[in-house]
Amino acid sequence: MDYECIQVERGGEVAVVTFNRPEKANALNYRHIEEIEHAALSFRDDEAARVVIFTGAGKHFNSGADLTAKDPEHALLTVRRRRRRIGQHCIQAILDMDQITIAAWRGAAMGGGACLATAMDFRVGAKDCFMSYPEILIGVNLMWQSLPLLVHLVGPARAKQLVISGKHVPGPTLFEWGALDEIVETHQVTDKAMEWASHYAALPPVPAQMIKRSVNAITSALDRSVMHADFDQHLLAEDTTDRNEAVAAYLEKRSPKFKGN
Numbered sequence: 001m002d003y004e005c006i007q008v009e010r011g012g013e014v015a016v017v018t019f020n021r022p023e024k025a026n027a028l029n030y031r032h033i034e035e036i037e038h039a040a041l042s043f044r045d046d047e048a049a050r051v052v053i054f055t056g057a058g059k060h061f062n063s064g065a066d067l068t069a070k071d072p073e074h075a076l077l078t079v080r081r082r083r084r085r086i087g088q089h090c091i092q093a094i095l096d097m098d099q100i101t102i103a104a105w106r107g108a109a110m111g112g113g114a115c116l117a118t119a120m121d122f123r124v125g126a127k128d129c130f131m132s133y134p135e136i137l138i139g140v141n142l143m144w145q146s147l148p149l150l151v152h153l154v155g156p157a158r159a160k161q162l163v164i165s166g167k168h169v170p171g172p173t174l175f176e177w178g179a180l181d182e183i184v185e186t187h188q189v190t191d192k193a194m195e196w197a198s199h200y201a202a203l204p205p206v207p208a209q210m211i212k213r214s215v216n217a218i219t220s221a222l223d224r225s226v227m228h229a230d231f232d233q234h235l236l237a238e239d240t241t242d243r244n245e246a247v248a249a250y251l252e253k254r255s256p257k258f259k260g261n
Contacts, residue, residue, distance in 0.1 A: 005032035007057075008039050013201040014194065015049040015099075022058025027066035028112045030083075033090050036116070040093035050205050051197040052097065054120060055104035055190070056113075064111025064134065067250070077235070084231040087112055087144035094119040095216060098209045100200045104193035105129050106186055115146035118153060121212060123179065124193040126186040129171040131179060137166040138250055139243030139258075143230040148223040153179050 007018040017039050019026035026032075043049055056062050094101060094116070103109075105125040109117040110132045117123055117131070133150075135142050142163050151159045154177040162169060175183040184192045200208065237243055242258045249256035 001035065001038045003035050003039070005029070006035045006039060008042075010046065010049060012048060013050045014053065014197040015043070015046065015051070016053045016055065019054070019056040019062050021066075022056070022060075024066055024068075025060040025063035025108060026056040026058070026113070027063045027069075028087075029066045029069035030086065032066075033086050033112070037086070037090040037093045040090070040097055043097055043099055046099075049099050050201040050208075051100045051102065053102045053104050053193050053197055054094075054116065055193070056106065058107075060107035060113075061103065061105045061109045061129070062113025062116055063108045064113045067138070067247070080235065081231060084143070084234060087115070088231065091115055091119045091144050091146055091149075095220075098213070100197075100208065100212060102193050102196050102200075104189050105180075106189050108132070111135055111142075112144065115142075115144045115149070118146060118149040118179070122181045122196060124182045124184065124189060124196060125171050125174065125180040126189050127171050127183055128186055129174070129180075130168045131162065131174055132166060132168045133163045134166045136164060137246060139240060139246035140237040141230065141233050143234045145223060145227040145230060147230070148220065148227060150179075152219050153177075 005019070005021055007020045009016040017036070019032070019036075021027060021032065043052060100122070101120040103117045103120040103123040105117060105123055106129055107126070108130060111134055114131050114133055133142055147159065147163065150162065154162070158177050161167070171180060171183050174180045182192060182196070241261045245256050245258060
């Protein structure tokens with residue numbers, strides 16, 4: 001695949017995947033998600049890479065869904081259900097990578113971008129980074145089977161704060177909560193992530209990768225069975241009048257008025 005929305009740097013024990021739509025704060029359209037999944041799957045055949053750093057070009061890690069994207073919507077519900085699962089497939093492809101994965105996180109990780117960050121093994125963040133899940137503010141639920149990933153990191157009460165409120169949680173708080181493994185100045189993020197990567201790349205890869213997969217298996221044993229219908233919930237929420245009001249209010253920069261319908 002020829003990438004339009006990401007860059008992949010290979011050639012040694014540490015590879016780097018960069019979300020490369022800085023003019024859109026690396027927001028995700030359908031093509032962008034497809035490319036991230038493809039890149040993650042491509043590392044199955046990479047004999048050299050032991051660690052993969054994911055980062056964003058420009059000021060932000062990833063700002064989530066691109067609400068201005070004109071991705072075509074299919075008329076058939078059966079096809080729309082399949083297309084909604086692309087994010088889930090992308091997250092699963094990252095979780096299934098044998099390589100150790102590290103998020104080098106500056107600025108925003110919002111919505112789908114936050115889902116990507118929580119799918120990594122480790123997160124090195126800037127003091128001015130933040131996380132938010134604004135799905136509720138546009139009238140839909142969080143999907144991509146990513147809610148358990150957040151709960152595993154920060155616990156149920158803090159996950160509820162993030163996902164139900166839609167508020168921004170800053171880097172120092174994320175570090176205190178366990179969503180960040182290390183927090184540094186913005187200009188130090190890349191170097192610190194590379195320091196982490198160099199440490200893990202120097203370890204014996206077979207036991208390191210087996211331990212990673214075992215920990216993931218322990219913590220995620222029930223995730224798929226619990227969250228198997230989150231994309232159906234999303235489709236249901238999209239048909240509500242509150243969803244239409246939320247999107248209209250967001251684009252018109254006004255306060256929404258929800259009626260519970």
